[in-house]
């Protein structure tokens with residue numbers, strides 16, 4: 168029973184970092200017999216010039232049949248060449264919505280090897296190991312009505328709708344409680360219930376679900392402004408944090424610095440479980456396309472590689488292999504392997520491919 | 534021509550910290566001849582029990598006639614005793630709206646004396662001196678429609694409206710450009726224009742105003758997620774940051790850690806200039822009511838005291854006196870004066886009043 172994986176490098180630094188993940192995937196298939204088939208597919212300016220679509224039919228088909236999508240990044244410098252409508256038709260937000268990838272998991276783990284290059288003090292980073300679960304297919308990203316209108320007095324008015332329903336809140340809260348049970352059994356739900364009705368409902372539904380099914384889990388609540396401060400002040404206090412789409416977007420970037428570098432962060436976006444027990448998932452680094460360094464071969468591939476570890480654990484159900492890959496990344500870092508974003512001034516900087524080499528050679532040695 | 538100041542301590546630690554600010558105000562009136570009259574007024578459970586209003590008529594009158602309001606905090610542990618409707622009728626959000634206090638200035642200055650207790654490394658804190666200008670009377674805080682509704686299938690749905698008009702964007706952007714001209718001439722505007730139409734309009738209007746009237750100022754743009762990360766990664770890069778209501782709420786708490794402690798942060802909320810050239814302003818610490826330490830006499834009064842310095846500068850037009858007060862705070866910190874929130878483990882902790890004493894004695898010495 169082969170698991171189908173679609174590999175889409177995309178734009179900017181996406182193809183460069185994804186190429187390293189692909190080497191890692193090949194290693195696990197060959198050396199550890201992980202049962203998967205890989206299908207590469209294109210996204211962006213190249214298929215656009217050939218087909219008029221940034222997301223061509225072949226890529227759609229590959230993702231459609233896939234159990235897991237390994238995604239690079241979108242929005243390279245070439246973005247300007249593609250008309251907005253064509254880009255929108257194949258956007259990442261569209262994909263999240265199409266496959267209903269509502270639970271976005273963003274683990275934040277501070278690697279002691281990177282303490283020197285992090286902006287936070289070493290004692291603050293100590294023990295940092297938490298997961299932000301961001302609701303990914305609702306909230307203000309998708310709420311209607313939205314737009315820009317002309318007012319009678321000649322002004323313009325921009326408007327968007329933040330919105331959540333009972334089921335949308337409960338299913339992502341459920342993911343958080345279930346994940347917490349496999350960890351330190353703590354969930355912190357983040358909202359702005361002192362101002363927003365959407366957040367009042369969010370908090371009520373989280374509390375109700377907790378009482379009905381998860382009262383063994385320790386549940387706390389923070390307002391989003393306080394959460395942003397606590398993530399910087401004392402990030403080690405968190406285990407699982409669950410929040411809505413826009414708050415999760417902001418807080419996960421804020422938390423990135425508690426891991427040393429944005430380049431280190433993986434993510435998984437999970438859809439609903441279907442009647443055959445399958446769950447479509449998209450794995451991608453948290454970083455974006457980084458147009459300023461695209462094509463230079465210096466991007467950090469570890470965010471992408473660590474999202475392969477998440478795939479091994481969550482889609483392939485191979486926890487030992489996931490652990491193995493994470494240990495290999497730790498081992499590579501412990502021997503001093505550094506791309507530019509995590510290098511101390513004056514230290515040797517590896518290229519993207521050399522960092523891939525370092526992880527592969529660590530895998531061989533473990 | 535006396536400037537009228539209303540002093541409202543409010544709830545939680547509000548009255549404790551405001552009492553120290555009042556001593557400072559008295560000192561400036563007596564020793565430096567600052568022309569102001571102070572009128573104390575009550576807010577919260579005490580007037581509620583006497584009059585049925587958290588914001589009684591006498592307080593409304595004091596604020597109505599005031600040029601500047603010195604505000605403590607709302608939301609003490611006693612909040613539960615006051616019915617939601619009575620509380621809402623006198624809320625801080627209501628005041629912001631009533632006096633149209635649209636420009637909320639939150640300076641973030643890293644004090645070298647506090648580098649040891651901050652979570653950020655000393656080299657990251659070096660040179661941090663910026664101001665976040667948060668739009669305070671529009672956005673998702675006030676947008677309609679809003680509410681919680683029942684859906685046909687028995688679910689509930691919460692909804693809120695994020696919204697900005699041309700004029701709302703331009704007037705707060707104008708405050709930012711004008712402030713930048715008195716500083717290092719850099720404005721960073723923060724939005725989420727890759728997702729929200731409200732932000733698309735925000736960016737367009739900021740760019741248009743910049744082109745029309747402020748092209749001498751250096752203008753940059755960041756997405757809010759990236760801004761949250763940059764504030765932790767390299768806060769010294771910013772001079773003036775301008776953003777909407779909810780983004781400003783989150784980012785200013787995130788930035789609090791770049792100053793050592795939330796307890797250190799002052800704020801000013803400014804209304805429109807009227808036909809007599811007057812501009813109503815509310816000065817308050819960024820911290821809230823801190824119910825856990827209320828009544829213990831250990832809260833840090835420096836956030837409140839530093840907002841008096843903002844008042845001396847902005848309402849009273851006494852820049853030398855503002856500088857004097859800021860220098861006195863620096864001097865007190867330099868001699869080791871610390872309340873619990875900024876004390877190193879094992880160091881002597883001053884009470885709220887003792888910190889007030891330390892600032893007053895520094896004022897006498899300068």
Ligand SMILES: CC(C)[C@H](C(=O)O)[C@@H](O)C(=O)O
Nearest residue numbers: 259260416453455727728758
């Ligand atoms: C590129 C952007 C639309 C996206 C988001 O806001 O979700 C990104 O910031 C992310 O976090 O994946």
Ligand SMILES: CC(C)[C@H](C(=O)O)[C@@H](O)C(=O)O
Nearest residue numbers: 361362392625626782819821
């Ligand atoms: C208390 C709350 C309504 C308020 C806000 O969100 O504006 C506070 O967080 C602030 O920043 O002044």
